Amino acid sequence: MILTVTLNTALDITYTVDALVPHASHRVTDVAERPGGKGLNVARVLASLGHDTVVTGFAGGPTGDVLRGLLAPLPVRDALLPVAGTTRRTVAVIDAATGDTTQLNEPGPAITPAEWSAFLTAYDTLVRDARAVALCGSLPPGVPVGAYGELVRRARAASALVLLDTSGEPLRRGIAARPDLVKPNADELAQLTGSREPLRATRDARRRGAHAVVASLGPDGLLAVTPDGTWWAAPPAPVKGNPTGAGDSAVAGLLSALVEGLPWPDRLRRAVALSAATVPAPAAGEYDTRTYTELLGRVTVKEHAAAA
Amino acid sequence: MILTVTLNTALDITYTVDALVPHASHRVTDVAERPGGKGLNVARVLASLGHDTVVTGFAGGPTGDVLRGLLAPLPVRDALLPVAGTTRRTVAVIDAATGDTTQLNEPGPAITPAEWSAFLTAYDTLVRDARAVALCGSLPPGVPVGAYGELVRRARAASALVLLDTSGEPLRRGIAARPDLVKPNADELAQLTGSREPLRATRDARRRGAHAVVASLGPDGLLAVTPDGTWWAAPPAPVKGNPTGAGDSAVAGLLSALVEGLPWPDRLRRAVALSAATVPAPAAGEYDTRTYTELLGRVTVKEHAAAA
Numbered sequence: 001m002i003l004t005v006t007l008n009t010a011l012d013i014t015y016t017v018d019a020l021v022p023h024a025s026h027r028v029t030d031v032a033e034r035p036g037g038k039g040l041n042v043a044r045v046l047a048s049l050g051h052d053t054v055v056t057g058f059a060g061g062p063t064g065d066v067l068r069g070l071l072a073p074l075p076v077r078d079a080l081l082p083v084a085g086t087t088r089r090t091v092a093v094i095d096a097a098t099g100d101t102t103q104l105n106e107p108g109p110a111i112t113p114a115e116w117s118a119f120l121t122a123y124d125t126l127v128r129d130a131r132a133v134a135l136c137g138s139l140p141p142g143v144p145v146g147a148y149g150e151l152v153r154r155a156r157a158a159s160a161l162v163l164l165d166t167s168g169e170p171l172r173r174g175i176a177a178r179p180d181l182v183k184p185n186a187d188e189l190a191q192l193t194g195s196r197e198p199l200r201a202t203r204d205a206r207r208r209g210a211h212a213v214v215a216s217l218g219p220d221g222l223l224a225v226t227p228d229g230t231w232w233a234a235p236p237a238p239v240k241g242n243p244t245g246a247g248d249s250a251v252a253g254l255l256s257a258l259v260e261g262l263p264w265p266d267r268l269r270r271a272v273a274l275s276a277a278t279v280p281a282p283a284a285g286e287y288d289t290r291t292y293t294e295l296l297g298r299v300t301v302k303e304h305a306a307a308a
Numbered sequence: 309m310i311l312t313v314t315l316n317t318a319l320d321i322t323y324t325v326d327a328l329v330p331h332a333s334h335r336v337t338d339v340a341e342r343p344g345g346k347g348l349n350v351a352r353v354l355a356s357l358g359h360d361t362v363v364t365g366f367a368g369g370p371t372g373d374v375l376r377g378l379l380a381p382l383p384v385r386d387a388l389l390p391v392a393g394t395t396r397r398t399v400a401v402i403d404a405a406t407g408d409t410t411q412l413n414e415p416g417p418a419i420t421p422a423e424w425s426a427f428l429t430a431y432d433t434l435v436r437d438a439r440a441v442a443l444c445g446s447l448p449p450g451v452p453v454g455a456y457g458e459l460v461r462r463a464r465a466a467s468a469l470v471l472l473d474t475s476g477e478p479l480r481r482g483i484a485a486r487p488d489l490v491k492p493n494a495d496e497l498a499q500l501t502g503s504r505e506p507l508r509a510t511r512d513a514r515r516r517g518a519h520a521v522v523a524s525l526g527p528d529g530l531l532a533v534t535p536d537g538t539w540w541a542a543p544p545a546p547v548k549g550n551p552t553g554a555g556d557s558a559v560a561g562l563l564s565a566l567v568e569g570l571p572w573p574d575r576l577r578r579a580v581a582l583s584a585a586t587v588p589a590p591a592a593g594e595y596d597t598r599t600y601t602e603l604l605g606r607v608t609v610k611e612h613a614a615a616a
Binding site for chain 1 (some may be wrong): 323325328329330331332333334335336337339370371373374399401403406408409410411412413414415
């Protein structure tokens with residue numbers, strides 16, 4: 001099975017309003033709720049690709065209960081740990097007039113040292129059965145900033161492949177523990193390396209410890225710097241819609257293809273096609289299967305000349 | 309005891325952000341939750357004035373559970389009816405830079421005919437013990453638009469005093485059932501009567517069926533048109549702060565003084581002082597007791613010459 005870790009799960013709430021006007025009162029015309037957090041989105045895509053998928057992380061309080069209730073009918077196994085704090089909400093306010101989204105993200109619940117320690121014990125058991133682990137998203141308060149480094153080391157000790165998708169200091173610390181793959185976006189890469197030049201920054205990120213780095217560059221596709229070579233992969237044309245969750249779908253594409261033993265160009269084709277097929281889908285963690293199938297054969301993968 | 313009815317209760321959520329920028333992503337720096345809906349605010353103020361207070365209306369789903377949990381430690385009796393739907397949330401986003409608030413109000417849960425019928429039965433029992441009833445706020449979907457007319461008639465049949473504080477068609481229908489008191493604000497009065505001239509509009513509202521009408525005119529105070537006379541009542545000076553809940557405190561002031569048998573000028577003094585003392589308080593349903601005590605003797609009450 002594949003394990004996805006979401007330490008800072010969220011109940012994602014989407015409000016539709018006629019038009020968002022700051023400092024005015026709005027009637028919300030539509031309310032939608034879904035289980036959120038990057039690792040849960042990754043898990044949903046992995047499951048729909050046919051992989052046995054387990055999700056872990058923390059869930060607590062009334063919003064944690066709602067999140068687990070929404071997770072129950074989905075084809076992923078819930079191994080979230082209960083905590084005393086309350087799972088955060090995120091509120092996305094969609095302006096129906098323009099289609100633009102305003103995002104409000106609550107801070108996560110405070111995790112106690114005892115809860116973190118209980119998580120590590122449960123994680124050690126879970127990784128023993130995992131072929132691969134995806135470590136995704138931000139850390140809630142109370143979790144040590146070096147948490148992902150610890151989780152990478154424990155997964156590698158259990159011979160599981162590890163992918164890391166986070167940002168800031170947790171990424172910096174996590175990458176040093178030598179994960180198999182990290183997938184920063186352009187902003188995360190710039191924050192890590194100080195460079196906005198994709199090739200230079202991706203190579204720099206890899207030198208920091210990851211076996212391979214795949215940078216997601218929005219509509220420009222993916223840049224992979226790996227022990228086997230360097231590739232650029234891009235969709236045939238930009239896709240219109242909401243890019244939320246496109247990065248999570250890329251992670252699911254990369255990790256599933258890695259587990260299936262596909263070569264790098266095929267991993268990238270799958271990741272780009274899944275990522276692009278997420279854009280026309282209504283929510284993160286979902287993708288348009290028709291767009292995916294259509295794009296899969298049309299993704300351009302170009303190998304970059306060996307580094308100087 | 310005094311009964312307050314809140315058919316469309318809400319879990320009021322307040323988010324503080326550094327600055328609200330439409331179509332951007334925001335980290336919420338502070339989250340607060342409180343039991344919401346006008347009748348619950350009125351009840352909290354009534355209870356702090358020393359009145360035995362019971363709240364009824366509907367609560368359902370996970371947000372209804374949270375609301376009831378927040379209500380439990382407060383000195384009001386919870387007689388809310390469980391429903392299958394989910395109690396709505398309201399989200400107030402405070403811009404820390406300007407202090408301005410952007411409000412997002414979810415629609416209420418759909419109430420089934422069986423739930424409405426169960427409410428009427430429970431209400432008949434509650435009003436038998438009530439000296440006064442406050443009917444407050446909007447109607448959730450599924451509740452008949454003439455609901456407040458029905459509730460006014462049933463309260464009057466049980467010899468309870470009835471105050472109505474709502475807007476639009478529910479106000480129009482409710483007022484025709486001859487409540488003892490209605491408390492519209494300037495906008496609600498204009499919507500009901502078509503006039504923005506306070507005296508004319510308040511008199512017009514009274515002719516529609518209410519025994520007395522007290523219009524709340526923001527910082528200008530209250531205008532009361534009653535069988536005993538017409539009065540203007542105003543605070544000595546405007547108070548700085550957040551006016552949310554000021555109208556609910558006025559309702560609590562009027563109703564408590566009515567039950568205590570105070571004459572109109574004293575009812576208005578209390579309502580104006582409570583209303584003004586709510587403005588510096590952090591949340592609706594709360595007031596600054598020092599401001600209240602200080603203002604009580606300094607409210608100006610002027611009788612208006614008899615109508616032509």
